[in-house]
Amino acid sequence: MSYIKWIVMFGLLAQVPVALTQDATLHTRDRYRLHTGDTLVLDYRLSPELDQTVTIGPDGFVDLNVAGAVKLAGLTMTEAHDLIIRLDSARLNEPELNLELKDFQHPYVVVAGQVMNPNRFEMREDMTAIQAVMLAGGFKDSAKETKVVVFRRLNSKSDMAEVKVLNLHRIRKTSQLEHDMSLEPGDIIYVPENVATQFGKIMRIPNFSMSSGVPIY
Secondary structure, eight states: OOHHHHHHHHHHHTTSOEEEOOSSSOOOOOOOBOOTTOEEEEEESSOGGGOEEEEOOTTSEEEETTTEEEEOTTOBHHHHHHHHHHHHTTTSSSOOEEEEEEEOOOOEEEEEESBSSOEEEEOSSOOBHHHHHHHTTOBOTTBOGGGEEEEEESSTTOSOEEEEEEOOTTOOSGGGGGGOOBOOTTOEEEEOBOHHHHHHTSOOOOEEOTTTOOEEO
């Protein structure tokens, strides 16, 4: 994604209500909720002929052998399991179901602003803010490393986000890692531009010669 698109994205993000936090870390979100494209495996212990693998469609529904069309998007795995069991119980006697999430939306973080490669990065393991910045190629010379902003949506159903400002300037030693923070899937890290760089982009005002009227640079 181009840098211009990231700037547009951040401009839209700035319109989202935020809650400033003074905590050492941002609040953790709730459990993973199913999305369009997630693949589920239904394993019936007592009725293997009913076993199936389904993918949640664009409308959030799946077509099940016993329960029929069921909307699972937005539910946690526990909620989806309990709903299927409740619907199956209308036709089956005490069904025993093992529900497995086979494929899912891979967790990621977004790094935008004054980094070498603004992008979305998959979280294959635990990740901190400085590690995410390094994945994005590191800070540009124009970056304000002392005011790195982390946005975290309160939960998957909320349009509110928490904001934490980090000072990641020259974090190299273990003693400085206290300024870093652990990230969660969906976090957005924005590195703003240094004020000095912004002033550097302002054109010089030409001086006019009183005698010739010609700009002098």
